[in-house]
Amino acid sequence: MNDMLVLSIETSCDETSIAVVKNGRDILSNKILSQINIHNEFGGVVPEIASRKHLEAINIVLYEALKEANVELNDIDLIASTYGPGLVGALLVGLQYAKGLSYALNKDFIGVNHIEGHISSCYLEHKDLEPPFMSLVISGGHTILLNVNDYGIYDKIAETRDDAIGEVFDKVARKLGLSYPGGPNIERFAKFGDEDAIKFPKSRFEDDTLDFSYSGIKSSVLNYINHCNLKDVELNKEDICASFQKTSVDMLIENVEKAFKRYGGKKLCIVGGVSSNNYLRNRFLSYFKDIEIYYPSKELCTDNGAMIASAAYYSFLKNGKSDYTLNVSSSVKF
Numbered sequence: 220m221n222d223m224l225v226l227s228i229e230t231s232c233d234e235t236s237i238a239v240v241k242n243g244r245d246i247l248s249n250k251i252l253s254q255i256n257i258h259n260e261f262g263g264v265v266p267e268i269a270s271r272k273h274l275e276a277i278n279i280v281l282y283e284a285l286k287e288a289n290v291e292l293n294d295i296d297l298i299a300s301t302y303g304p305g306l307v308g309a310l311l312v313g314l315q316y317a318k319g320l321s322y323a324l325n326k327d328f329i330g331v332n333h334i335e336g337h338i339s340s341c342y343l344e345h346k347d348l349e350p351p352f353m354s355l356v357i358s359g360g361h362t363i364l365l366n367v368n369d370y371g372i373y374d375k376i377a378e379t380r381d382d383a384i385g386e387v388f389d390k391v392a393r394k395l396g397l398s399y400p401g402g403p404n405i406e407r408f409a410k411f412g413d414e415d416a417i418k419f420p421k422s423r424f425e426d427d428t429l430d431f432s433y434s435g436i437k438s439s440v441l442n443y444i445n446h447c448n449l450k451d452v453e454l455n456k457e458d459i460c461a462s463f464q465k466t467s468v469d470m471l472i473e474n475v476e477k478a479f480k481r482y483g484g485k486k487l488c489i490v491g492g493v494s495s496n497n498y499l500r501n502r503f504l505s506y507f508k509d510i511e512i513y514y515p516s517k518e519l520c521t522d523n524g525a526m527i528a529s530a531a532y533y534s535f536l537k538n539g540k541s542d543y544t545l546n547v548s549s550s551v552k553f
């Protein structure tokens with residue numbers, strides 16, 4: 220089979236990213252323009268601003284991605300873009316841009332589910348990785364555990380019933396006056412804290428589900444901080460971050476362990492923004508001695524175009540191109 224070059228666009232949240240990837244595995248370029256500094260002053264992503272910034276950036280990011288990959292638009296075989304889930308206005312910029320390019324250049328177009336992109340990020344990093352494996356997707360918008368039976372064939376095992384883990388890291392950080400995105404700041408403060416200092420409760424369900432829940436721990440950390448503030452007790456941010464981080468990771472480990480007992484398997488890929496957390500990585504590596512654990516590099520953990528190209532490649536081989544009638548979907552299910 221001839222080589223296939225995929226040009227992929229990711230604009231679902233606050234990163235404008237365009238990549239060129241060969242055969243779903245080899246990154247020729249992966250340009251990421253983050254808007255974090257712009258949204259920082261608002262304490263989170265402002266959807267309207269995100270869309271406008273994507274529009275301003277997308278031509279430049281495309282130019283940079285092609286230049287670094289040393290290819291021209293005519294060399295591209297397939298044009299891909301995230302169609303959801305994400306912010307509607309932000310998604311629209313990337314998806315419509317991709318359709319326009321595809322139409323103008325007479326190249327095939329394909330829409331990609333953002334979560335499938337995160338799952339595929341491990342293919343870029345670990346060239347020999349093949350399904351089946353279990354995947355834990357932990358990001359600002361998602362907390363999902365699933366079996367990847369084959370390329371594009373998924374069996375969902377569990378997901379959060381309320382907040383996503385990254386969202387809660389961001390909310391706790393905000394309450395502590397730490398800047399957005401909160402995850403890396405929580406991790407930084409936690410290094411100097413005692414993880415056993417404060418007992419935050421773990422969520423439990425009555426049934427035998429493996430689903431996650433992060434709203435309980437969120438409320439209890441926020442209540443703890445409010446309580447300290449009311450009583451004029453000085454906050455020990457390091458202890459709060461360390462204790463919160465430990466309990467959050469404990470909850471993931473407990474359910475993943477149950478999932479392996481229930482479904483079997485030998486490989487676990489942990490992906491999404493929260494998977495760049497070193498404490499979490501080390502906890503999983505030291506706990507699951509008999510399971511091979513894979514992480515993408517940090518750049519591929521958070522949102523990026525290359526992961527979309529990898530997912531696009533395997534989806535195209537299986538199901539072919541998408542129709543131009545494909546629209547964005549903020550909450551498309553996985």
Ligand code: KG4
Nearest residue numbers: 358359360385400402403492493496521522
């Ligand atoms: O995958 P991603 O870039 O976007 C979504 O699809 O949501 O993930 C962003 C999330 C944010 O909530 C951010 O706080 C979190 O990933 N994050 C982290 C760390 N780095 C990023 N959470 C914990 N520890 C980190 N080091």
Ligand code: ZN
Nearest residue numbers: 337358521522
């Ligand atoms: Zn993401």
